[in-house]
Amino acid sequence: MVLAVDPSNNVANGFETVRYDLEVETSLVGRSLQNLKDGETFAVLNSHGDITGDNAVEGLFHRDMRFLSQLELRLDGRKLLLLNSSTHDDKAALSVDLTNPEVEHDDESLPRETIFFERTKFLYGGVYYERLSVRNFTTSKRRLTIDYAFDADFRDLFEVRGMQREKRGQESSPVVKPNGVEFCYLGLDSVKRRTSIAFTPAPRLLEGNRATLDVVLEPGEKTSIFLSIACDEGEPTPVLDFFRAYRHSRRARRSQTRRIATLHSSSDLFNEVACRATSDVYTLITSTPLGPYPYAGIPWFSTIFGRDGIFTAMFMLWMDPSIAQGVLRTLAAMQAKETDARSDAQPGKILHEMRHGEMANLGEVPFGRYYGSVDSTPLFIMLAGMYLDATGDFDTITEIWPNIDAALRWIDDYGDRDGDGLVEYQAQSDGSLKNQGWKDSHDSIFHKEGTDAEGSIALCEVQGYVFAAKRSAAGMADRLGHHDLAADLRKAAEELRLRFEADFWDEELGTYVMALDGMKQPCRVRSSNAGHALFTGITSPERAKRVAATLLSKDGFSGWGIRTLAQGEARFNPMSYHNGSVWPHDNAAIAVGLARYGLKDEAVRVLGAMFDAAKEQEMRRLPELFCGFIRKPGRGPTPYPVACSPQAWAASSIFGILGACLGLEQANAEKEIRFRHPIMPEFLDEIVLRNVRLGSSHADFRMHRYGSDVSTNVLNRRGNAKILIVK
Structure with a gap:
């Protein structure tokens, strides 16, 4: 999501341009709002x-x-x-x-x-x-x-x-x-x-x-x-x-939060951060006829965004699966059914953004229902699989299965128009977003020399989302009895994984390239995009370690978090929206990926950075993003002038990272709540989790850190869920 527009263009130019001359009067920095x-x-x-x-x-x-x-x-x-x-x-x-x-x-x-x-x-x-x-x-x-x-x-x-x-x-x-x-x-x-x-x-x-x-x-x-x-x-x-x-x-x-899991720790400051994050998420959640939906952020994005809602639901899944259910049902109902170039819609595609104002109603901006994101569709399928794994809610998955099927067909028919096995995007009209991944600024996807990537662009992270979506869909298909489809999806996912490793890995950079352009030429740029490959599981374990080392190097890690773009790259600018800033949700996705590959110390390092950043913010609140300047003693992170605060996927990120560090897994098929190789940061001695749910079961836990070890005690358990501690 991009924040400002060029006033000379009445079609909004896809909200591609961050213009500081426009932001003088709208800056949110320096004013206590x-x-x-x-x-x-x-x-x-x-x-x-x-x-x-x-x-x-x-x-x-x-x-x-x-x-x-x-x-x-x-x-x-x-x-x-x-x-x-x-x-x-x-x-x-x-x-x-x-x-x-x-x-x-x-x-x-x-x-x-x-x-x-x-x-x-x-x-x-x-x-x-x-x-x-x-x-x-x-x-x-x-x-x-x-x-x-x-x-x-x-x-x-x-x-x-x-x-x-x-x-x-x-x-x-x-x-x-x-x-x-x-x-x-x-x-x-x-x-x-x-x-x-x-x-x-x-x-x-x-x-x-x-x-x-x-x-x-x-x-x-x-x-x-x-x-x-x-x-x-x-x-x-x-x-x-x-x-x-x-x-x-x-x-x-009170009704919104009566069934959620809660946490309390030995750190008063961490408790403040967690309380503020919880408050912000539920402030942004709007009740709809199809369930709760977290609106993206205040002031600019207080509406439904597909990608933002999905990530928020993922990070909050262990605390409140009803958010995921609401997001899935709402986005399924808004799934595109026809082709419309102005709104970048094709059958099966999942919504990017919805607006209700006069200009959207008139078509002066294309965002009444706008579908210009390449990643919302595979992320929708990923969330559905995660939700089923955590809840066993077959009724909801059965209800939206036609939408999942349509989303899979969009991936193959429209997402991969040249049939090479990769999913690409290209703007369909003059009013479209030029770039359609989560980094959707006009200048966010480029080559090593600093020139724009042109043509149909295949983003690194999107291939990972598609890989995970097909594996998730295979798991759902199996559980719904569609075994032939499940086998085909697993085969397609494995073919994509091999293609991804061959086309996106850059041995010299020690990471995956940001993207391939329309000529299949790599954008040889070190960016946080590669961290999302870990989030989805598409990368090999050996390369995961190298990606982690690159992300957490002095060029990639500011001390306040992992930058969107590594220092030294052609367009690096710590004050930019996407080319060197630090985004909490980006760091959360990467931290979940680090933990997935057993890189728990690295995940804890990201958690510590996000906590330290939140401590320095007004109201202990993580904003949409902040500048990527190097951390200096005695100074907090530099605010980004027009960052939304609160922002749903930023607020929820602290819970996504914490759950990953604790190794918290809700495996409904096995009726198990697991803590896989739990680890806690040094600033926490103890965490108490209450009302962690698995179907009709729920349990309370106390986790205590002894050096690098974590002990877990079950304080209370209701229902037949098994508790498993994996060391």
Whole structure:
């Protein structure tokens, strides 16, 4: 996913270009921003809880449109002083503590820091709720004038990100009602969008962009002002009482996590990182009719992305397999059925991205349902196999088996158009992404000399995904009784493995090349792509060790993680999106691969780097990515200017790496929960895992480190699952 666009190109140019001249006003670095999310709605607020316009990304967004572009609180025209701003532990709400500056009046001045304000805000059901609690800590009666300024610009998210439009829909003048204001916008897509603002109690003065309320407080007295902002598309959105909505919101959060596995360790800092990661994943999860789906990230990617959802589900599988079920069923329902060059769709292909905004509805951007990723389809099959192995849920696999079969046919018929056994991609239209692996920047795939790779490109990691997909599909086919198909798939996977070893290995580099171009010429570049070959199991054990050594060399490993591109390569730039930065999900996939080949010390090294990076972040949160500068004493990783935070596959990565280091396997066919060669980092002495599930069984474990050894004790077991410790 690429973050900024060239405003000179109204077709978005496939979101290929990261432009720092566009990012001056949208940079998320250096500003303490808070965010909330519920379902299709999210809010980005400054530390005061305001939406000011100082940062273009601020606002209240619903279904890829900004429904509120300003919300500012003032006391007698003055900005309040910030005391504290924090999200609740369950991420259901944001609390902002404020106090007054000194305010001069003709008759009496108000001393500084004598009135306490608490703003509690959350989202639920397409509505923003806020309670402003005001308390008088002076010894005299106080009359306060509280103002709210507000506005709605109804900008599409792609406009907020920098795109220019020749035409926009029709905005109506604000309609003032007895206790609120309504903004309306009739889009060019014929959708009527409405922002309905309501106050309790009703303001003394109400204008199109301002509300004034008078508050009179005796010494020690406290009162509250309630505000709701409903985002409507067509039918009005129901607005509940603040407290009732808050209870529903909290219950929904608890319901999401009531069955998940949890962990607690001997390190308070690691517990903080894990708690934040859990909170972020479940903040981004949206309930759909087909199950939970982790939206990719806030602010730019709060929607369904195929690849992101799949990786998140993989990393979270041991904690919460319901995420994988929701991802599989949702992506199966959205699988392409027809060929459409503009959306890069072919029958059987799995979705890359889905958008709901005006520009997507009009086709001004091709992302209404966009299929321009070469890897989502094999990754979908991989996840299905992993899910069945961990849960034994034959009903879900039987339900989506036609989709798995269609995905396999896409791999052979459309993914390998030249019939050479490798899966390639090439943009189908001018609006398509030029590069369609997870590194989808326009400059991310290139030759050693720095020239672009041209033609149909076969990515290193994609061949691994296809290999693993066919082996996973063979296992599912066998268990469903399709034995001939299973044999054919295993044969095809083995042929691909041999072809991959012959065509992608570079003895001089000591790793696999990044890609083959359209002329089958290798892109002889050291990159993290090769680490995904370990993740999928396509590489030989001997070469796996050499790949690991290259990835963890001083050129590949920054100290904060494995870089996307090794230092010294032609396009290496630690500040780039894909050419030298560090991505947590990339490191997690590589660490899982390292553990797969028994390289546990190397996997632990990656876990330590991710933990150290998270400790240095605000709120102990791993962002989408950070810069790949070398680690220096006394300094944290350099932030990437427009990284999403939270980001689902980044948040889930810590659990994927930890599970790999512990060797945690859920083998439903054998009814076994296994810990295969467990290892723990030096910063952890003990880990307690609770509610690890295998079908109807679940168990709790305590794992303690003694030097390089790990002992495992079963604290509690319910059901007939066997526990196996493999040393």
